[in-house]
Amino acid sequence: MIEKNSSLKAFNSFSINAKAELLFRFQNLSQQPELLALIKKTKAQNKPILVLGGGSNTLFCSDFDGLVIKVELMGVDITQDQDNHLLTVAAGENWHQLVEKTIEQGVYGLENLALIPGIVGAAPVQNIGAYGVEFKDMCSSVDYIDLEDGTSHTLSNEDCLFAYRDSTFKGKLKDRALITSVSMKLPKQWQAHCRYGLLQGLDETESTVSAQQIFDSVCTIRSEKLPDPNVIGNAGSFFKNPIVSEQFCQQLLSHHPDMPHYPQEGQMEKLAAGWLIDQCGLKGKKVGGAAVHMQQALVLINDNGKATAQDVIDLAWFVREQVLLKFAVLLEHEVRFIDQDGETNLQKVVNNV
Structure with a gap:
């Protein structure tokens, strides 16, 4: 799905009007050969390439004179082992909707990260975090396509080099990795995290504090302030x-x-x-x-x-x-x-x- 001179206004949450010379909407891994061919052609023309998720953390300062790859891969798989819930989530899934889905299914651990805008594929790039919890705390691995040679790779948590709002995807792999999915591990023995910011009103030592309560509190706080x-x-x-x-x-x-x-x-x-x-x-x-x-x-x-x-x-x-x-x-x-x-x-x- 290649579009020319396409408006990006709907694809950035600032709603800034900018255009992309080329826009490719990556919706299925079966499109990978077509995408890689387009990337090769774009590079041969010395044109820039931008991987775009939800556009929730992006300011377009001008029109983009190259290829924008809009990641729209979908799919959520939740399994379990003896001690953990195991999640494999496609990069194009909406992050907050994923948090909602896990809460509804009794899978806890993401509640502090409710209402963070954007898609799942952006979570490891930015190492998103809120109220004392960061993405690195539950990440097992990240799958990505190397835009340099078209090969596919899996990085462990350690290899992602997570830091405060940072990762290898903003360093060594910047402009090179197209994240396709992430895997997370959420312990069945859930532990509340209420010691940061306005959540301090909840007592995490009390057995009555639930993940749903934290989720609701975070949503209320963020809705009132953001x-x-x-x-x-x-x-x-x-x-x-x-x-x-x-x-x-x-x-x-x-x-x-x-x-x-x-x-x-x-x-x-x-x-x-x-x-x-x-x-x-x-x-x-x-x-x-x-x-x-x-x-x-x-x-x-x-x-x-x-x-x-x-x-x-x-x-x-x-x-x-x-x-x-x-x-x-x-x-x-x-x-x-x-x-x-x-x-x-x-x-x-x-x-x-």
């Missing part, structure tokens, strides 16, 4: 929560004693980017059609449905500079920036590099 991309264009959390040294964190706390902070390995501390932005008084700040969300400062929105990519870029830069000025903390964007030639970043886009 805008629905089907209603207001956005890409969820725009910036990463910064990791700073314990020493620097203490310096900040001496001036801002109520600053949220979370201990990390290696004498490091995680700060709350949304809190830093909020303290700069930026909720509601607008640049053109883009704005900082009034309920959650970590989210930038397409406020009137007419925002341009440049509006979002200018607003992101302004937010970054204000936080740097007030706290001496440099925010990194979690959202992927895509220009005509592939992935770029805020610094390069602003400086027209």
Whole structure:
């Protein structure tokens, strides 16, 4: 299914209007030979290639002058061994719908990751996480196609090199791996995780706390704080929560004693980017059609449905500079920036590099 000069507006949750020179909708593994032939032709023309999932973490800064592969592979298989529920899930499945399905079937462990937008294939790339749980905690392996030579591979959890919002798919395998499915292992002896953020109101030591209760709480919290991309264009959390040294964190706390902070390995501390932005008084700040969300400062929105990519870029830069000025903390964007030639970043886009 090859489309030419195809609009990408429906395929990115910011609802930014951009076009792809070529769009291939990858819906079945039987299409692999056709896809690989198209990839070979595109490479021969020195054109860029982009693998696109749900577009929930993507900002198209311009039209894309190459091939966009839209991953739409579907299928969920749930089996079990003596101690675990074993999941094999195709990359195109909607992540939140998968969480719902597991809860309904009495398979627990994904509830903290409810309402995270996007598809399953994006989960290992970003090592998605929320409320003290990350994808790496339950991942067994990841299957992918190597776009360089067309071969298929399986990576173990360890080989994925998971880190905070990071993995080998953003490093060594960046622009090379097309994830086709993921496998997960969820222990039958379920353990609640309620010690992070607003879930602290639930007592995970109480036997009465259920996965359904955590799921419902997470959905309520996220719905109240995060805008629905089907209603207001956005890409969820725009910036990463910064990791700073314990020493620097203490310096900040001496001036801002109520600053949220979370201990990390290696004498490091995680700060709350949304809190830093909020303290700069930026909720509601607008640049053109883009704005900082009034309920959650970590989210930038397409406020009137007419925002341009440049509006979002200018607003992101302004937010970054204000936080740097007030706290001496440099925010990194979690959202992927895509220009005509592939992935770029805020610094390069602003400086027209």
